[in-house]
Amino acid sequence: MDDTAGTEADKTNPELFTLNYARIKIPFEITLWVLLASFAKIGFNVYHKITVWVPESCLLISLGFVVGGVMHAVRKEPPAVISSNVFFLYMLPPIILESGYFMPTRPFFENVGTVMWFAVVGTLWNTMGIGISLFAICQIEAFGVQDINLQENLLFAAILSAVEPVAVLSVFEDISINEQLYIVMFGECLFNDAVTVVLYNLFNHVAAMEVDEPAVIFMDIGGFFVVGLGGIFFGLLFGFLTAFTTRFTGKVREIEPLVIFMFSYMSYLIAELFALSSIMAILICTLSMKYYVEENVSQRSCTTIRHVIKMVGSVSETLIFFFLGVVSITTEHEWNWGYILFTLFFTLFWRFLGILVLTQIINPFRKIPFNFQDQFGLAYGGLRGALSFALAFTLPNSIPHRKLFITDTIAVIIFTVFIQGITIRPLLKLMNIRKTNRNLETINDEIHKRLMEHTVAGIEDLCGQWSHYRWKDMFMKFNNRFIRKILIRDNRPESSIVSLYKKLELRNALEILDTMSGDISAAPSLMSLYEERKNASKHKKFLPSDVENMHELLSKNMYKIRQRTVSYTNRHSLPNENIAKEILMRRHTTIRSSLRSGSFHATNSANTSHKFCSLPVGQSLNSGFPPGRFRHTDHIDAESETAYPSNRSTFRHQRRSSSKAGIPLRPLNDLREDNEPNEEMPNKMSHPRSKFRHSGHQTSRQYYGTSRNCRDTDFEEQQSSLSPHGWTEEPQNNSDVQHPLMRKPQ
Amino acid sequence: MGSFQSLPDDHQYRTLSQKTGFSLEQIGILHNRFKQLSQNEDTLRRDDLKTIQDLESNPIRSQIIEAFFDKRNFQKDATGSVQEIGFEEFLTVMSYFRAPAHQITEEQREEIRRAKLRFLFNMHDTDNDGTITLEEYRHVVEELLSRSGALGRETAKGIADAAMLEVASITVGPMAPDEFYEGITFEQFLKILKGVEIETRMHIRFLNMDTTVLCK
Numbered sequence: 013m014d015d016t017a018g019t020e021a022d023k024t025n026p027e028l029f030t031l032n033y034a035r036i037k038i039p040f041e042i043t044l045w046v047l048l049a050s051f052a053k054i055g056f057n058v059y060h061k062i063t064v065w066v067p068e069s070c071l072l073i074s075l076g077f078v079v080g081g082v083m084h085a086v087r088k089e090p091p092a093v094i095s096s097n098v099f100f101l102y103m104l105p106p107i108i109l110e111s112g113y114f115m116p117t118r119p120f121f122e123n124v125g126t127v128m129w130f131a132v133v134g135t136l137w138n139t140m141g142i143g144i145s146l147f148a149i150c151q152i153e154a155f156g157v158q159d160i161n162l163q164e165n166l167l168f169a170a171i172l173s174a175v176e177p178v179a180v181l182s183v184f185e186d187i188s189i190n191e192q193l194y195i196v197m198f199g200e201c202l203f204n205d206a207v208t209v210v211l212y213n214l215f216n217h218v219a220a221m222e223v224d225e226p227a228v229i230f231m232d233i234g235g236f237f238v239v240g241l242g243g244i245f246f247g248l249l250f251g252f253l254t255a256f257t258t259r260f261t262g263k264v265r266e267i268e269p270l271v272i273f274m275f276s277y278m279s280y281l282i283a284e285l286f287a288l289s290s291i292m293a294i295l296i297c298t299l300s301m302k303y304y305v306e307e308n309v310s311q312r313s314c315t316t317i318r319h320v321i322k323m324v325g326s327v328s329e330t331l332i333f334f335f336l337g338v339v340s341i342t343t344e345h346e347w348n349w350g351y352i353l354f355t356l357f358f359t360l361f362w363r364f365l366g367i368l369v370l371t372q373i374i375n376p377f378r379k380i381p382f383n384f385q386d387q388f389g390l391a392y393g394g395l396r397g398a399l400s401f402a403l404a405f406t407l408p409n410s411i412p413h414r415k416l417f418i419t420d421t422i423a424v425i426i427f428t429v430f431i432q433g434i435t436i437r438p439l440l441k442l443m444n445i446r447k448t449n450r451n452l453e454t455i456n457d458e459i460h461k462r463l464m465e466h467t468v469a470g471i472e473d474l475c476g477q478w479s480h481y482r483w484k485d486m487f488m489k490f491n492n493r494f495i496r497k498i499l500i501r502d503n504r505p506e507s508s509i510v511s512l513y514k515k516l517e518l519r520n521a522l523e524i525l526d527t528m529s530g531d532i533s534a535a536p537s538l539m540s541l542y543e544e545r546k547n548a549s550k551h552k553k554f555l556p557s558d559v560e561n562m563h564e565l566l567s568k569n570m571y572k573i574r575q576r577t578v579s580y581t582n583r584h585s586l587p588n589e590n591i592a593k594e595i596l597m598r599r600h601t602t603i604r605s606s607l608r609s610g611s612f613h614a615t616n617s618a619n620t621s622h623k624f625c626s627l628p629v630g631q632s633l634n635s636g637f638p639p640g641r642f643r644h645t646d647h648i649d650a651e652s653e654t655a656y657p658s659n660r661s662t663f664r665h666q667r668r669s670s671s672k673a674g675i676p677l678r679p680l681n682d683l684r685e686d687n688e689p690n691e692e693m694p695n696k697m698s699h700p701r702s703k704f705r706h707s708g709h710q711t712s713r714q715y716y717g718t719s720r721n722c723r724d725t726d727f728e729e730q731q732s733s734l735s736p737h738g739w740t741e742e743p744q745n746n747s748d749v750q751h752p753l754m755r756k757p758q
Numbered sequence: 759m760g761s762f763q764s765l766p767d768d769h770q771y772r773t774l775s776q777k778t779g780f781s782l783e784q785i786g787i788l789h790n791r792f793k794q795l796s797q798n799e800d801t802l803r804r805d806d807l808k809t810i811q812d813l814e815s816n817p818i819r820s821q822i823i824e825a826f827f828d829k830r831n832f833q834k835d836a837t838g839s840v841q842e843i844g845f846e847e848f849l850t851v852m853s854y855f856r857a858p859a860h861q862i863t864e865e866q867r868e869e870i871r872r873a874k875l876r877f878l879f880n881m882h883d884t885d886n887d888g889t890i891t892l893e894e895y896r897h898v899v900e901e902l903l904s905r906s907g908a909l910g911r912e913t914a915k916g917i918a919d920a921a922m923l924e925v926a927s928i929t930v931g932p933m934a935p936d937e938f939y940e941g942i943t944f945e946q947f948l949k950i951l952k953g954v955e956i957e958t959r960m961h962i963r964f965l966n967m968d969t970t971v972l973c974k
Contacts, residue, residue, distance in 0.1 A: 456925060474813060
């Protein structure tokens with residue numbers, strides 16, 4: 013009875029709570045791991061000091077150890093994240109993409125020779141060196157690893173020569189190391205990844221074949237170049253395609269980031285398809301397309317792309333280090349003291365030797381040669397990391413000493429990351445390594461750099477010498493004449509000075525918004541304002557979207573003002589909708605007029621600290637631009653200095669006299685003058701209130717409306733002095749705006 | 759200048775080498791070039807330099823050419839410009855672009871830096887009053903940007919003004935509203951370019967090839 017009742021109940025009432033874990037298992041676990049890694053990252057950065065002294069990779073690995081220990085205790089297997097396909101197809105591309113995208117292109121191309129030299133030749137040197145010396149060690153009977161043949165040693169050496177930049181670069185950045193060293197380290201690590209993977213595949217192939225013929229090996233080394241060049245070719249091809257496609261995405265801005273990502277990933281996959289160097293492909297794709305793409309896409313897309321790339325890249329990186337820790341606890345290890353210690357020794361030895369020798373060879377060709385400290389930094393900064401680990405883990409099972417290799421790799425990684433990673437910072441500081449001047453680039457820097465380049469190029473032409481400036485010039489000419497026409501949508505040859513100027517402008521605009529409204533959510537509106545203005549400059553009229561954006565912008569700012577309005581006018585007037593509307597319209601007109609007259613001038617003054625209005629005034633600073641200012645300065649007095657060298661009291665008068673509505677204002681003027689002797693202004697807050705009091709008493713309805721206007725402007729001006737949020741520009745425009753408003757409230 | 763003959767003379771080379779710091783070989787190369795430019799005469803004129811085709815596309819061409827004829831670059835405390843120069847002056851101007859030797863003291867480095875920056879300064883300060891005024895700066899920026907044809911003059915002016923204001927803020931500091939900023943003096947120029955590694959960027963590498971055939 014009960015049973016049937018139960019089953020009937022089952023049929024009629026489906027259970028409310030079921031646990032169907034199997035269905036969501038995989039996405040759930042992925043999400044869980046990613047979240048865990050993210051929490052780890054958040055946690056580490058709570059105390060800034062920790063990440064300064066201990067590189068994040070160390071912390072992640074340690075955390076991985078802990079989690080691994082836990083998992084081992086409960087006898088659970090970690091997910092098979094480091095299987096070959098998952099790693100190479102899903103986890104590696106984002107890391108490479110991130111590195112490639114954020115590589116500073118100009119210093120890179122200036123140093124491309126050095127970078128490639130270190131990456132290619134250096135890696136080969138390291139591999140051969142470590143491989144052969146380890147093979148020699150293997151011959152010694154005492155260590156009991158005689159059965160590792162040459163190919164396997166070389167394979168292992170290839171794994172070990174993959175250098176990992178993340179920890180080192182963050183240290184370098186932190187101590188503002190000189191640019192040359194930074195870019196060489198960055199570039200070397202990046203391209204070294206490509207070379208390592210190629211060598212790895214090569215030796216894997218050879219080791220699997222179990223053939224000892226050296227001839228085969230050399231033939232494969234020829235294939236090495238084919239693979240590299242093939243990768244470059246596909247990279248260029250896809251870079252070109254991406255840039256070309258973005259030319260047409262003007263109307264469908266939302267999918268722009270998608271285009272970029274998909275094409276980059278595609279370049280990786282296609283290179284993999286043909287067994288070419290996929291890392292090289294995706295790197296070259298990114299490098300080549302970045303410049304053109306950033307010109308074509310909208311500002312928002314640009315930001316999105318950068319953020320997404322950074323996010324995915326860092327997640328990938330974090331996960332790998334995390335798993336490193338986990339897996340190193342949970343796998344079975346094969347430990348061999350001799351082999352492992354010698355591996356460590358040789359790794360360090362060959363790296364130092366390699367850097368030394370290679371630098372000696374290439375220094376004469378460099379404009380700024382590397383000194384000893386630079387070389388030390390380069391050599392000591394050769395940490396091993398994610399890629400080595402993954403490559404070791406994906407060794408085929410056919411290799412007898414696979415476990416030994418894995419253990420060994422983990423040992424090397426842990427040693428370099430922990431010991432070298434932690435000590436590199438104090439060491440570099442101790443050695444007084446050359447630093448760079450990390451001031452924000454000013455317009456002057458850019459101009460003078462350019463001037464110098466032109467001068468040197470000119471002198472070179474004059475005396476008939478060539479150098480890389482000439483190549484650069486030639487490339488730029490070619491670029492401007494052909495490539496840009498094809499790839500860029502709105503093609504106007506743009507000087508770097510102008511783009512820097514625009515960048516600075518945008519930065520200032522963002523700063524304005526920060527100080528004004530204190531919430532950055534207004535920023536996108538200004539961005540799109542800028543962008544639409546850029547597009548609208550052809551049409552010379554305001555698109556409805558512009559107005560909409562402005563409303564959005566205004567509404568964000570308006571809210572706060574309204575609050576203040578209420579507190580000051582509680583004496584007699586209810587918060588009046590009219591006030592709000594006036595404010596709205598006034599700001600509207602301000603922005604419109606400032607945009608119309610060309611924002612270069614607007615942010616011109618905004619750019620500078622406004623105490624230097626003593627340039628020959630009356631020239632371009634003044635043209636068509638409401639002489640107000642967006643940025644707050646510390647002195648109240650300075651605030652009132654606009655393009656007119658004036659001080660505070662005259663400020664008001666000037667405003668008055670410039671306003672077109674002369675007459676009704678005068679009574680208020682007297683009003684003010686009455687006020688002033690009475691007020692000492694101990695507390696600026698009281699000032700406006702007293703004014704209101706007076707005007708309240710002396711109300712004559714007739715100019716209530718106008719006086720309210722003026723009062724508002726006054727009071728806004730007070731506000732501006734009290735709370736420096738960019739309202740100072742307001743009163744200036746009253747002159748323009750008074751007219752329409754004058755008629756209104758009556 | 760009068761003592762210089764067109765035939766390469768070892769003794770003269772040596773004195774020049776000591777004076778300007780070039781090696782004998784480099785002087786030989788430059789001499790060949792000089793002869794080629796001046797069509798085998800003793801002196802070089804502005805027109806000769808204007809014929810160099812590669813120089814055409816350089817935005818600050820006129821200033822570079824002018825720099826060769828500017829007396830300030832030849833001797834200290836001389837002003838004005840000359841119409842034609844000889845090989846010695848040519849070499850003197852070129853010596854501003856010599857690469858600094860590796861082992862030099864801090865002082866020497868500083869001196870070299872000053873000399874190079876002085877050269878640049880003179881290039882801009884056309885009226886030779888010791889300061890780069892707004893007008894001169896504007897002129898420079900306009901020329902630099904003249905390549906990108908789409909820019910209006912307003913933009914160039916705006917940029918020049920912003921740059922001037924920047925210089926003012928860095929060098930002079932807060933000024934009273936009535937002060938008038940005259941222009942960039944040489945000391946201020948040094949200050950704003952402190953961050954740029956002039957001595958390493960501003961030099962020509964001499965390749966050992968006979969480029970008289972290759973370059974026009």
